[in-house]
Amino acid sequence: MSIFIDSTTRVLVQGITGSEGSFWTKHMLGLGTRVVGGITPGKEGQQVEGVPVFNTVRKAAAETKANASVLFVPPAFTKDAVFETLDAGIGKIVVTAEGVPVHDAMEIRSAALSEKAMVIGGNTSGVITPGTAMMGIFPYWIDRVYRPGRIGVMTRSGSLTNEVTAMLIKAGFGVSTLVGVGGDSVPCTRFAELLPLFEKDNGTDAVLMIGELGGTMEEEVAEAKGTGMFTKPLVAFVAGRTAPKDKKMGHAGAIATAGRGSVTGKIEALEKVGALVADRPSAVGALMKKAVTK
Amino acid sequence: MKLFEHQAKELFKEAGIPIPHGEVVENEADCGRAIDKVGLPCVIKSQVLQGGRGKAGLIQMAVTKEEALLKAHDLMATRKVRKLLFEEAVNKEKEIYMAVTIDPVDCSALIMASSEGGMDIEDIAVRMPDKIIRERVKTFRSLLPFQARNVMFELGLKGEAFKQGVSILLKMFELFKKNDAELVEINPLILTADGKLVAADGKVSIDDNAAFRQKRYPITRDHFGSDIEYEAAVKGIPYLQFDGKIGLMCAGAGLTNTVYDLINYYGGSVASYLEFGGPNYRRAAEAMDFTLRNKPSVVLIVTFGTIARADVMAQGIVDAIERLKPDVPIITAIRGTGEEEAGKILRKIGLEPLSETEDAVKKAVELSKAGVR
Numbered sequence: 056m057s058i059f060i061d062s063t064t065r066v067l068v069q070g071i072t073g074s075e076g077s078f079w080t081k082h083m084l085g086l087g088t089r090v091v092g093g094i095t096p097g098k099e100g101q102q103v104e105g106v107p108v109f110n111t112v113r114k115a116a117a118e119t120k121a122n123a124s125v126l127f128v129p130p131a132f133t134k135d136a137v138f139e140t141l142d143a144g145i146g147k148i149v150v151t152a153e154g155v156p157v158h159d160a161m162e163i164r165s166a167a168l169s170e171k172a173m174v175i176g177g178n179t180s181g182v183i184t185p186g187t188a189m190m191g192i193f194p195y196w197i198d199r200v201y202r203p204g205r206i207g208v209m210t211r212s213g214s215l216t217n218e219v220t221a222m223l224i225k226a227g228f229g230v231s232t233l234v235g236v237g238g239d240s241v242p243c244t245r246f247a248e249l250l251p252l253f254e255k256d257n258g259t260d261a262v263l264m265i266g267e268l269g270g271t272m273e274e275e276v277a278e279a280k281g282t283g284m285f286t287k288p289l290v291a292f293v294a295g296r297t298a299p300k301d302k303k304m305g306h307a308g309a310i311a312t313a314g315r316g317s318v319t320g321k322i323e324a325l326e327k328v329g330a331l332v333a334d335r336p337s338a339v340g341a342l343m344k345k346a347v348t349k
Numbered sequence: 350m351k352l353f354e355h356q357a358k359e360l361f362k363e364a365g366i367p368i369p370h371g372e373v374v375e376n377e378a379d380c381g382r383a384i385d386k387v388g389l390p391c392v393i394k395s396q397v398l399q400g401g402r403g404k405a406g407l408i409q410m411a412v413t414k415e416e417a418l419l420k421a422h423d424l425m426a427t428r429k430v431r432k433l434l435f436e437e438a439v440n441k442e443k444e445i446y447m448a449v450t451i452d453p454v455d456c457s458a459l460i461m462a463s464s465e466g467g468m469d470i471e472d473i474a475v476r477m478p479d480k481i482i483r484e485r486v487k488t489f490r491s492l493l494p495f496q497a498r499n500v501m502f503e504l505g506l507k508g509e510a511f512k513q514g515v516s517i518l519l520k521m522f523e524l525f526k527k528n529d530a531e532l533v534e535i536n537p538l539i540l541t542a543d544g545k546l547v548a549a550d551g552k553v554s555i556d557d558n559a560a561f562r563q564k565r566y567p568i569t570r571d572h573f574g575s576d577i578e579y580e581a582a583v584k585g586i587p588y589l590q591f592d593g594k595i596g597l598m599c600a601g602a603g604l605t606n607t608v609y610d611l612i613n614y615y616g617g618s619v620a621s622y623l624e625f626g627g628p629n630y631r632r633a634a635e636a637m638d639f640t641l642r643n644k645p646s647v648v649l650i651v652t653f654g655t656i657a658r659a660d661v662m663a664q665g666i667v668d669a670i671e672r673l674k675p676d677v678p679i680i681t682a683i684r685g686t687g688e689e690e691a692g693k694i695l696r697k698i699g700l701e702p703l704s705e706t707e708d709a710v711k712k713a714v715e716l717s718k719a720g721v722r
Binding site for chain 1: 451453454456487488489526529531556558559561562591600601602603604606607609610611613614626627652653654655656684685686688705706707
């Protein structure tokens, strides 16, 4: 089992004729993903890896009965593309673009919340259920990272996900579904919003959260776990304990967090509700063993 | 990108938000004329992006022209401040905090205000959370006048100042939307003895992701702490300079933060960090060049890429080493797509590719301590 995507999910690829879009379409198909159509305005009638290309999402959705879409669309056009997809009635969307303007992301998240849709990203590798299907950009052939199993993974980062998940696999675990919420300051889906899905999924025994300094997503997970809505074991790693305060290391950090957002604060909040927090990636495997046998 | 105070105030002025009369000066020779224009007493404000300028002595008051010239000389000649803003001094009855920012959780614009202006809002938030007035603006709405009135009533403003406050907040919100801002802040917003509001300071931060449609204020050398940081930024390569020993080339913010933590965990120190992932993975030569310029005692390269192909990075590094001939050890843990090929390429020139991040960090820390530098 899995969350968000499985072998029956009917996936569209927006921007399918671009170099990224066509390259990852090949690999999504290679993993077994049911890619049913692609969209590039003006290129209807073409095929990419045997997948038919349409001019509009509306038409693609109508003809293929797609229920999910992954976007390989530049950041400047992402808002337009996401709204086109929402308007076509598709409720599962993955935005891979890095650099979507914050104000655009706010509008996207706002619309998704009110329309009960789930938009993952931007600035993400996407979602993968190893051995089954993926929407996004994952080197699933690296089997020291992408092995099927029963641990749900949620993460803000790309390369760190490979690093930390490899430790999980090394300890003998595998992944049910891995969701990258993305590295932006306004992710369109937040960690805590994934917890009900992992809670309900009978293919997931425990969750690994790969967090980072800045923002309040890790604190929200602690709060949610504290209310009892998430009962499965939770292991976390939070990067950036020693990051210098006055320098922005990559991702946009705290906006109006008012005292929250520090790694120490996140770890305290998580440990208070019974989550096990690793101090280094290499500690993740042992902690997960402890968590699931508890 | 943060704007300098004088840029924020330029936006305020155009929007009709009252600011003190001021003059920006780039050459010491122009200071006298600027002082004559703004009048005395005056405030001399260094145009730098660091916070806490007052405490750092980067904002000075002067009563006479001689005093003002002396203080300006000290700031420009001794403290190497490139730009000064001379402003008329405003006599204050009260200092107010007012800001428009983003709440990423419930997806609204967040208005924050406090009658305890002048302080850092993070301090107020921690120490006196009930002193912060909050008003949320849903994403598909604009700030409505009733919300601005709510804020002004809570601030206790009356008469002309009340009306002015409503108008200022509405204009701040317009600036926030129009400029793709992450923050529009006035701290302090001064209530003068004769009951008027004036924006004595201004902070505007523009979303870097919106740079393609917000081109008015380009980055300058003044935005950065060092020449290398600036030159790297112009080339689109994120680079940060520290004073430690390990030159770090790493891909992705999360992995970078982790490696940074691990270096500290094992007792090492970082000389610089350079973002080698994303579109930069084909630019090993430039990346290596920037990294070597801060004279590290060892270079540590850690990646675990998906799109960024390990073999391409490895080849780039080999080419860079052959061209630049660095005299410091290079430690690599280059994993991900194409990692086997990458290993072969690195071994060819005698490097020993490592597959575990922590092994690579330990090795680099050890070498940095043994190193001659």
